[in-house]
Amino acid sequence: MSQASDLKKIEQLRATIRRYDELYYRKAEPEISDFEYDALKRELSDLEDANPELPLANSPSQAVGDDRTEGFASYRHLLPMQSLDNTYSKDEFFSFVSRVEKGLESERPAFTVEPKIDGVAVSLTYENGKLARAVTRGNGIEGDDVTANARYIERLPEKLEGENIPEIVEIRGEIFMQVEEFERLNSLRAEVGLEPFKNPRNLAAGTVKLLDRAEVARRKLDIVLYGLGECRPAVVNSQSAYREQLIKWGLPIVDRFWQVEGAESAWAAVEELDEIRLGFDFPTDGAVVKVDSFAEQDRLGATSKAPRWAIAVKFAAEQAETQLERITIQVGRTGALTPVAELAPVQLAGTTVSRATLHNQEEMSRKDVRVGDTVVIEKAGEIIPAVVRVVLEKRPGDSQAFVFPSECPGCGTPVSKIEGEVAVRCLNIECPDQVRGRLEHFASRQCLDIEGLGEAVVDQLVSKGYLSNIADIYSLSYDDVLSLDKFADKSARNLIAAIESSKKVELWRLIHGLGIPQVGAAAAKDLAKAYGGVKELASATLEQLTEVDGIGEKTASGIIAYFTDAQNASILEALLQSGMDAQAPEVVSGDAATLAGKTFVITGTLPTLKRNEAKALVESKGGKVAGSVSKKTDFLVAGESAGSKLSKAESLGIAVIDEAGLLAMCE
Numbered sequence: 001m002s003q004a005s006d007l008k009k010i011e012q013l014r015a016t017i018r019r020y021d022e023l024y025y026r027k028a029e030p031e032i033s034d035f036e037y038d039a040l041k042r043e044l045s046d047l048e049d050a051n052p053e054l055p056l057a058n059s060p061s062q063a064v065g066d067d068r069t070e071g072f073a074s075y076r077h078l079l080p081m082q083s084l085d086n087t088y089s090k091d092e093f094f095s096f097v098s099r100v101e102k103g104l105e106s107e108r109p110a111f112t113v114e115p116k117i118d119g120v121a122v123s124l125t126y127e128n129g130k131l132a133r134a135v136t137r138g139n140g141i142e143g144d145d146v147t148a149n150a151r152y153i154e155r156l157p158e159k160l161e162g163e164n165i166p167e168i169v170e171i172r173g174e175i176f177m178q179v180e181e182f183e184r185l186n187s188l189r190a191e192v193g194l195e196p197f198k199n200p201r202n203l204a205a206g207t208v209k210l211l212d213r214a215e216v217a218r219r220k221l222d223i224v225l226y227g228l229g230e231c232r233p234a235v236v237n238s239q240s241a242y243r244e245q246l247i248k249w250g251l252p253i254v255d256r257f258w259q260v261e262g263a264e265s266a267w268a269a270v271e272e273l274d275e276i277r278l279g280f281d282f283p284t285d286g287a288v289v290k291v292d293s294f295a296e297q298d299r300l301g302a303t304s305k306a307p308r309w310a311i312a313v314k315f316a317a318e319q320a321e322t323q324l325e326r327i328t329i330q331v332g333r334t335g336a337l338t339p340v341a342e343l344a345p346v347q348l349a350g351t352t353v354s355r356a357t358l359h360n361q362e363e364m365s366r367k368d369v370r371v372g373d374t375v376v377i378e379k380a381g382e383i384i385p386a387v388v389r390v391v392l393e394k395r396p397g398d399s400q401a402f403v404f405p406s407e408c409p410g411c412g413t414p415v416s417k418i419e420g421e422v423a424v425r426c427l428n429i430e431c432p433d434q435v436r437g438r439l440e441h442f443a444s445r446q447c448l449d450i451e452g453l454g455e456a457v458v459d460q461l462v463s464k465g466y467l468s469n470i471a472d473i474y475s476l477s478y479d480d481v482l483s484l485d486k487f488a489d490k491s492a493r494n495l496i497a498a499i500e501s502s503k504k505v506e507l508w509r510l511i512h513g514l515g516i517p518q519v520g521a522a523a524a525k526d527l528a529k530a531y532g533g534v535k536e537l538a539s540a541t542l543e544q545l546t547e548v549d550g551i552g553e554k555t556a557s558g559i560i561a562y563f564t565d566a567q568n569a570s571i572l573e574a575l576l577q578s579g580m581d582a583q584a585p586e587v588v589s590g591d592a593a594t595l596a597g598k599t600f601v602i603t604g605t606l607p608t609l610k611r612n613e614a615k616a617l618v619e620s621k622g623g624k625v626a627g628s629v630s631k632k633t634d635f636l637v638a639g640e641s642a643g644s645k646l647s648k649a650e651s652l653g654i655a656v657i658d659e660a661g662l663l664a665m666c667e
C-alpha cells in the first residue's frame with residue numbers, strides 16, 4: 001500500500017474507533033462486539049507501526065477510552081488509571097512473557113493470574129480508612145465522581161477494617177452486575193414489555209452513570225477490588241501481598257487467583273480459568289496476567305496507555321459459520337437504514353440463529369459482506385448476533401459486492417447521510433416504514449399500551465391509508481377497524497375501547513410514545529414529574545429543561561427540536577383536540593402518603609396481588625420499593641416460596657410481613 005492510501009485508511013480507522021469509543025464508554029451502548037472492536041484497534045496499530053513518521057498524538061490508539069459524561073463532577077486521580085494491552089492468542093502471550101523476561105533479565109518471573117471482570121473500572125479513595133470517593137476511569141487522568149451511586153453497593157464498606165490503614169489510598173477495581181441480577185432485571189422488563197438490556201457490562205456501566213438515584217437503588221450492583229493506585233505510606237510490595245491486604249481490610253475480591261512462575265504455568269492457569277469461568281456469578285471476558293513484584297513492575301514501567309508488566313488474555317465469544325442467503329434493509333422509526341443478514345439457520349450459544357445484524361453501511365463495506373458468502377457470526381453476551389467476518393476462502397467465484405441502496409426501500413426517497421452520523425437515513429417523515437415504526441412504538445406496552453394495536457394491525461391500517469401519524473389513531477372508527485383482516489364485531493369494539501381508554505394514560509407514557517430523540521422511558525418519567533403536562537413540556541426552554549434531574553443538554557436540545565418542528569406541533573395539537581388527557585400521577589402527601597419514607601422489598605408469590613401491583617400500591621402511598629434487601633429496607637413483603645431475600649431479611653432483623661399486612665398498612 002502506498003503511503004497516501006495508508007494515511008487515508010488510518011484517518012478512517014481513527015474516526016471509526018472514536019465513534020465506537022463514544023458509544024461504549026459514554027453511552028454504554030456498543031454497536032459492535034468487543035472482538036470486532038479489538039480487530040479494528042489492531043488494524044490501526046499495525047498501520048501506525050508501519051508508518052512511524054505519522055504523528056500519533058491524537059490517535060485513539062494512544063489513549064484510554066473516555067467515559068466522562070454530563071452531570072458528574074470531575075476528579076483527578078492521584079495516579080493515572082491505565083488500560084491493559086490485550087491479546088486473543090497464545091503466541092502473543094508468550095511474546096509478552098519474553099519481553100518481560102528480557103526487561104527484568106530474569107528467567108522465570110513470578111506472575112499472578114486473575115479473572116478479568118467485565119464491568120466498569122472504578123477507583124475508590126479511602127482517607128484514613130474512610131471512603132472518601134468513588135471515581136470512574138474517565139480519560140485515565142480525570143474521572144467522574146460517582147460516589148453517590150457507588151454507595152448503593154451493599155458489599156462496598158464505608159470503612160477499612162484492621163491495621164495498616166494508609167493516610168490515603170486509591171483502591172481500584174470493577175463495578176459489575178451479577179448474572180442473576182441481570183436476569184432478574186430483564187425478566188421484570190419483559191413483564192412490562194420493555195426491551196431487554198443487552199448484557200451485564202452495559203447495564204452496570206449505564207447504572208453507574210444514572211442520575212436517577214431511585215433507579216440506581218432498584219438495580220443491584222456489585223464490586224470487586226484488585227488494583228492499587230496511590231498509597232501513602234506504602235503498605236505492601238507485591239500483587240499477591242496486596243490481595244491479602246485487601247482481604248484484611250474487609251474489601252470484596254475475586255476468589256479465584258493463581259500465583260505462578262514462568263510462561264508455561266501462567267498459560268496453564270489462563271486455560272484453567274477459561275474452563276471454570278462460566279460457573280462464576282460475575283461476567284468475565286478474559287484473564288489478567290501481572291508481574292507479581294511491585295519493584296519489578298516499576299522497572300518495566302508503562303506506555304502512555306497501559307503497563308508493560310500486565311496483559312489481558314481475552315477469551316473469544318462463541319462463534320459459528322453459516323451461509324449468508326440474503327441481505328435485507330430495515331427502516332426504523334427514526335429513518336435509519338439497518339442492514340440485516342438473513343442466514344441459513346445455525347446453532348449458536350444454545351439458540352438457533354437465522355438473522356444477524358450487519359450494524360451499518362460502513363461496517364458492512366469494511367467487511368465486504370456479500371450475498372452467498374460464508375460468514376462467521378458471534379454472540380457475545382449480546383442478545384443480537386452479529387456477523388464478524390467473511391470466510392474469504394469460501395467465497396463463490398461469481399459473487400458481487402453488495403450495493404447499499406441509494407433509495408429508501410420503504411418509500412423510494414433518496415437516502416441521506418448526516419454529517420457526524422454513521423447511519424444512512426431516510427429523511428421523508430411520511431415514509432411508511434417510519435410511520436409504521438412510530439405507530440408501533442406509540443402503541444407498544446412501554447408507551448400507550450393499546451391492546452390489539454400490534455405490528456400486523458398497524459401494518460394494515462397504514463397500507464389502507466387510515467393512519468399516517470399517531471394522532472390519526474384517535475379518529476379511527478369502528479367501521480375502519482371492522483374492514484381489516486381478522487376483525488369481527490367484538491374485536492373491533494375492543495380495539496376502539498382500548499384506544500379510547502388510552503387517552504387517560506400516565507403522562508410519562510405519552511411523552512415516551514411521542515418518540516422524541518434521546519427520550520426513553522426513564523427521561524420521560526423525569527419530564528412527566530417535572531412538568532405535569534405535555535403542553536407545559538412543549539413550551540419549556542432549553543435552560544429549564546437542563547435543570548430537570550436526569551436531563552442532559554443533548555436530550556434537552558432534542559426535546560426543543562422536536563416541539564419546534566411544525567409537523568410535530570400539529571400532531572400534538574390534534575392529539576390534544578381528540579381528548580388526550582395524559583396525567584402525571586398526583587404527588588402523594590398528607591393522608592395518602594401513609595408509607596412515606598419507608599422502603600419495601602417484595603419477594604415470592606403473593607396470594608392476590610401481582611408483584612407489580614403490590615409495587616404500584618406501595619408507591620401510591622408514597623413508599624419506595626427496592627430490588628434487594630439491605631440495611632435500608634424497612635419491610636420485606638414475603639409471599640409463597642420466598643427464598644434468599646427472606647433469610648437475608650431475617651438475618652438483618654428486618655420486619656417481614658405478608659400481603660394482608662401490607663394491605664392493612666395501606667388502609
Ligand SMILES: NC(=O)c1ccc[n+]([C@@H]2O[C@H](COP(=O)([O-])OP(=O)(O)OC[C@H]3O[C@@H](n4cnc5c(N)ncnc54)[C@H](O)[C@@H]3O)[C@@H](O)[C@H]2O)c1
Pocket residue numbers: 020021023024025030031032033034035037038064065082083084086114115116117118120121122137173174226227288312
Ligand atoms: N464493543 C465496542 O464497541 C467497544 C468499544 C470500546 C472498547 N471496547 C472493549 O473495551 C476494551 C478496552 O477497554 P479498556 O481500555 O477498559 O480495557 P480492557 O477492558 O481490555 O482492560 C483494562 C481494564 O480491565 C479491567 N480489569 C478487569 N479485571 C481486572 C483485573 N483482574 N486486573 C486488572 N484490570 C482488570 C480494568 O478496569 C482495566 O481498566 C477493548 O478491548 C474492547 O473489547 C469495546
Ligand SMILES: [Zn+2]
Pocket residue numbers: 331408409410411412413426427428431432433434
Ligand atoms: Zn423512507
